[in-house]
Amino acid sequence: MTQHPLWKYLRPNSLPHFFCPGCGAAQVLNFFLQAADETHLDFDKFVGIGGVGCAARIPVYIDAEALHGVHGRTIPWATGIKLHKPELKVVIFAGDGDASAIGGGHLIHACRRNLDVTMIVVNNLTYGMTGGQMAPTTPLHVKSATTPYGNAEEPFDICKLAETAGATYVARWSTAKPKGAKKAIKEAINHTGFSLVEIVTQCPTNFGRRALGTGSAVDGLEWIKKNSVTIKKAETMSQAELEGKFVQGTFVNKQKPVFMGSSVC
Numbered sequence: 001m002t003q004h005p006l007w008k009y010l011r012p013n014s015l016p017h018f019f020c021p022g023c024g025a026a027q028v029l030n031f032f033l034q035a036a037d038e039t040h041l042d043f044d045k046f047v048g049i050g051g052v053g054c055a056a057r058i059p060v061y062i063d064a065e066a067l068h069g070v071h072g073r074t075i076p077w078a079t080g081i082k083l084h085k086p087e088l089k090v091v092i093f094a095g096d097g098d099a100s101a102i103g104g105g106h107l108i109h110a111c112r113r114n115l116d117v118t119m120i121v122v123n124n125l126t127y128g129m130t131g132g133q134m135a136p137t138t139p140l141h142v143k144s145a146t147t148p149y150g151n152a153e154e155p156f157d158i159c160k161l162a163e164t165a166g167a168t169y170v171a172r173w174s175t176a177k178p179k180g181a182k183k184a185i186k187e188a189i190n191h192t193g194f195s196l197v198e199i200v201t202q203c204p205t206n207f208g209r210r211a212l213g214t215g216s217a218v219d220g221l222e223w224i225k226k227n228s229v230t231i232k233k234a235e236t237m238s239q240a241e242l243e244g245k246f247v248q249g250t251f252v253n254k255q256k257p258v259f260m261g262s263s264v265c
């Protein structure tokens with residue numbers, strides 16, 4: 001049997017994988033491996049980090065150094081690794097809760113410092129692994145395990161948060177836009193400084209069933225597609241029209257000295 005060309009990057013014996021059928025997190029692993037292949041990423045000088053959550057399992061499948069630990073603490077580990085061994089490429093795979101709720105305090109300071117790591121935020125709009133509770137990214141009015149009558153809280157815009165806090169590369173795409181997602185990951189891999197790529201993903205098992213009333217991955221992708229607009233299109237829309245929309249594209253791409261502990265360089 002001919003093996004898929006990306007198969008060589010997977011850790012031996014790591015399959016079958018943990019993701020539910022149709023989960024967007026598995027697509028993000030695929031996008032990352034394609035981007036790594038096309039940018040000739042050296043996996044001997046690479047560390048993948050995951051906290052806790054479905055997306056946090058992504059680095060476990062990559063045949064390279066990986067750290068899989070506690071919820072929300074991916075950035076402190078990345079900081080320690082990067083300051084000790086600046087030659088390593090450090091990539092964090094975090095869910096939206098991991099990145100912007102439990103780890104939200106760390107996120108803003110990594111952006112502010114311009115820590116030289118890449119963070120891929122797999123935003124499934126819920127706490128998928130623990131049963132579909134409301135997350136800080138859950139859209140207004142949608143149902144979740146903890147908001148059976150609809151979410152009353154305004155969601156975080158993770159990209160705006162990162163941009164405001166000073167990140168030097170910020171982009172959002174979705175699993176419904178694989179080309180854009182892969183291009184952004186490639187740019188983030190090649191970027192020097194804190195790069196954040198948010199990828200809005202379908203979670204058929206929890207967000208899908210509870211918020212959309214369907215456990216179909218295709219329906220989840222269609223819903224994301226229907227609610228996505230490009231930055232260019234967004235510029236022509238009113239605030240009311242943009243309510244609940246995922247604006248996609250590159251928001252920030254600039255250079256700034258990077259954080260190296262007691263100094264910047």
Ligand code: SF4
Pocket residue numbers: 018019020022023024025054055124128129202203204205206207
């Ligand atoms: S619960 Fe949702 S995010 Fe987690 S593996 Fe299943 S589909 Fe994916």
